[in-house]
Every structure is written in C-alpha cells, then in structure tokens.
Amino acid sequence: MTQELAPDVHDRSAGRPGEGTGGAGWWRSAVIYQVYVRSFADGNGDGIGDLPGARARLPYLKGLGVDAVWLTPFYASPQADGGYDVADYRAVDPMFGTLTDADDLVRDAHALGLRVIVDLVPNHCSDQHEWFKQALREGPGSPLRERFHFRPGKGAHGELPPNDWNSLFGGPAWTRVTDPDGAQEEWYLHLFAPEQPDFNWEHPAVRDEFRSILRFWLDLGIDGFRVDVAHGLVKAAGLPDIGRNEEMGLLNTQELPFFDQDGVHEIYRDWRRILDEYPGVGVPPAGGWGRIAVAEAWTPTLERSARYLRPDELHQAFNFEYVMAGWDAAGLRAVIDETLRAMAPVGAPATWVLSNHDVVRHPTRYGGGERGLRRARAAALLMLALPGSTYLYQGEELGLPEVTDLPDEVRQDPSFFRDNGQEGLRDGCRVPLPWSGDRPPYGFGPGDSWLPQPPEWKDLSVEVETGNPASTLELYRAALRLRRELPGLGDGSLSWLDSPEGVLSFARPGFVCTVNLLGHAVELPVPGRPVLASEPVAVEGEMVRVPADSCVWWAV
Ligand code: NOJ
Ligand code: CA
DSSP, X not given: OOEEOSOXXXXXXXXXXXXXXXXXXXXXXXXXXXXXXXXXXXXXXXXXXXXXXXXXXXXXHHHHTOSEEEEOOOEEOOOTTTTOSOSEEEEEOTTTOOHHHHHHHHHHHHHHTOEXXXXXXXXXXXXXXXXXXXXXXXXXXXXXXXGBTEEOOBSTTSOBOSSOOBOXXXXXXXXXXXXTTSOEEEEEXXXXXXXXXXBOTTSHHHHHHHHHHHHHHHHHTOOEEEETTTTXXXXXXXXXXXXXXXXOOSXXXXXXXXXSOTTHHHHHHHHHHHHHHSOOOOOTTTOOOOOEEEEOOOOSSHHHHHGGGSTTSOSEEOOHHHHHOOSOHHHHHHHHHHHHHHHGGGTOOOEEESOOTTSOOHXXXXXXXXXXXXXXXXXXXXXXXXXXXXXXXXXXXXXXXXOOOOOGGGOOXXXXXXXXXXXXXXXXXXXOOOOSSSSXXXXXXXXXXXXXXXXXXXXXXXXXXXXXXTSHHHHHHHHHHHXXXXXXXXXXXXXXXXXXXXXXXXXXXXXXXXXXXXXXXXEEEOOSEEEEESSOOEEETTEEEEOTTEEEEEEO
C-alpha cells in the first residue's frame, strides 16, 4: 500500500525572476549550508571566524556539494548575542572584515555556482544602534522613542515593568532607563537581551528603514535573507498582559501577544514585492531564479508557519517541528506527513533541518557517543531524501557532537548570564570547526580559537575525514552528489511503502529510502540496487539485512 502525499512539482527548468511561489526555483530543492561566521574559519588569526576565512573555504563547500550558503550576522555589533544585536545594518563589523570582503565573498560564491543568503534581524537592534542611543538621549516623549517600545512603569513610582512579558533569555522583557543624572525614568521592551531593544513596527520609519536595508544587500548581489524572529515583529495592540508569569525559553511555540500576530504578514507581502523586483543573479550552470527569504518563525502549528509562505509572502520557513522530533519512526513519519500536508495548500516546498546554532547538535540529541553518531548519519540520509529543501549546520557533515564541558569562563551565550535554566545552551554547538592538524585550533586559523576545541576533534577534521569512505564527511559528499544526479530527489512528492514497525520506507521516482530506527538489524526484501548506506549493508539474494540505526538509499 502506498500513499501519495504531495503533487509532483519536479520541473526545475521553468523558473523566472519574480515568479510566485508554486513554480520552479533553485530554492525548492536547494541544500543550504549554514555558516556560523564566528566559528567557521579565521582569516586573520584573532581566533574569531571572519568573512575572508569563509571566502577562502568556499571551494570546500562547493566540493561538499551544497547549493547555497547562509551566513549568520556579520554586521557591526557589540556581540551581546553573537551578532543578533545589530548596531549598523549596512556595515560589516571589523571583527568579521569589511564591506569589500562581503562583496568579494558573494562574487567568489557566484563564480563557483553557490548562492549566498544573509541574516536579517528586523525584530530588534543593538542598544548601540544610533536610533536607540539618540532615543535615550532625547528622553521621554521624544519622537525617536516611538521607533521602539518605551513605556512608563507601573506602581506608585513607575518601579514595576509596564506588563508581565518575560524575555526569551530569562527575566523581564523590560529594562528601566536611568537618565544621565541617575534618575530612573521609562522602560523599554526587549524580547531578548536588554542590549536588544525591540523595534516598533507600527512606525513608518521602521518599515522604510528595512525596505532600504533589503535593497542595500540585494544591490550588493545577495540571493536571499534568513529573517530572524520573523514571527515577532508585530505585537498585539496595547501590549496586553499574558496573565501568567511564564519562563519563555528560546524555542517557544506558545500562543503569545508578541508572536505570530496577523499583522506580520503585511510586512512580508511588502518585502516580497521588493524581492521580486530583483532579477536572479546569473549563476552557472542553472541560471538565476530570483531572490528568496526564509523565515525563522516559531509558531504553534505547521499550518501557522505555512501562512508565512503564501504565494505573495516568503519562500521558505525553517521546520522546527522536524528539529524537535526525536529518533522515533512514528514521530518522524508524523512530522513528515504533517509538513507535506501543511505546505501543499500554499505551494511552498517543505524544508528539513536537524541542527543550527541555537540547538544541541543532533548526534548528542540522539544519545551521543557511537550510537548518537550512527543515528545522526542515518538521519542525514533520511533528511536528504525527503521532498523539498534542506538546511545543514556547519560541522554536521563531520559528525561533530555538542561540546558539553565548556568552562563557565569561556561561555558567551546571553541566556547563560540571565540564569533562566538554559545554562550554556548555545555555546556547545558553536565551537570552531576542526579543519586539519592534530592540535587546536585544528587549522581553524593561525591563533587560539574563541571557544576551546576538544582534543577528540583531531579525529573529526576535514583533513582526516577526507578520502576515508567510512567517514561522515564522505557520506555527506556522496549523498549530495547522488541528490544532484538522481532526478527523483529534491522537490517533489513521496509515497510511503509498507514496512515493519520501527522502520520507515518511502519511494520517490526511481528511488527508495529505507531507515531502520530500531536498536537491532531487520531483514527486508530488496527494493532495488543499493546506492548509498549510512552503515555497511549485506544484500543476500532477495533479502537485505539493514543494520540497527541505519539508512539505505536504493535506485529502482
Ligand atoms: C534567533 C537566532 O537564531 C538566535 O541566535 C538569536 O539569539 C535570536 N533569534 C535573537 O535574535
Ligand atoms: Ca578573525
């Protein structure tokens, strides 16, 4: 018995600049590699990854076989939240290089046939942004304060926050301003750290400014934006209390007066018109097919996420339900089905992701050690066989685990300092990559890296894994090569095939994927010719023994 899940939209040839969602486009099948710039490659030896370092490693990404690169924020920033606190949206932080370096990186990427997506942070800026500094200087009642959310406090002396909202990094979402004479005055809203004041998106100047920022980077030639906190820009009118004192947590999908408000969609329709004005960058061999935006939108349901992807809004949204699914056949199948069902009505491609710079790396989530890595390798093959587009997080192709024993003194995650129970949640997945050599910083750069790398990573470097057919890196390279070669992969549909409990099996045109999520091997009928497997498989006549926690790709 099989089950058809989504219409086949496998035509990759018909894309045109400005075309609405639902047709072809490079992004519908793309594998997009997330470069966490600080931790990817250090070009100048200060221990911090930068744009020249990333540029020098573009050939590695081309060789890996990805289609596009997403760069995390490299803008001028005091780095209170790893660059998600932007002081100047049109400037590169000297820590990361110069605007010329950004331009050179984009040109080199295009010459290699890679697209470049940059991070856009519209919900909040840095407290060092000129607008905010000036708003503080000009005092209560000044028009510049209207570009943020300033409010008098509650209580007899304004000593209580204006409402009961908590920051996603812990503590109240409001900070009280102290004026130059030491007197306490208004409060301002920050859903994240106090150094990240929220913009007031009801203000026309904010909307104009972001239109201009979009154009600035589109004019430079970038292929798209990853929209940070895309669900947060518009707040419920009057900033109403939630009515309960709730710890928020960064990965939040509750219904809240500051998330997923209907008003955000008007902003994305506006942005889509701008994106569509820009022709695609001519990238060989496939030609350019327009600029895209991908939403970081934590919403209560996949249906709510799909609303960001209506034909006149954004192109993709991260599939956080998939990140959150564990190593469990029924759970994964349910998320896959729900995703394809939710995306079909809006004509958007599904996206899949296992890790990013905000979550524990998946080999560790899947149990760690050898078993975690086995599962991670199988999970990668499963994900790359699903219909749609895929996001990879730097280092997952090496099988890197989370670093769980970083000393407190090196931690930088603001949630660690705000003490809300997610201690160090995000430093352990941001440890700089091992490229080569047997001692830290393992070719990351000429100097000590900003976070220390574990001694075991000498066995997980790009150099060590290259050419070793058993390595995770060669598994990813082979999978990405086959993904390009086999016409049934990428955008399209899938049909589930009958399989024993704990095993997932599905067909795509000319292709079958089998995943055994059980802790023991299973005997199955051979569906075709094995083309790739996350563990060695033994085919005996009509039957195959699929090992525990493994995935096999078949050509049929
Ligand atoms: C989501 C980003 O991925 C995360 O790293 C950041 O802290 C928050 N948004 C706030 O910008
Ligand atoms: Ca550097």
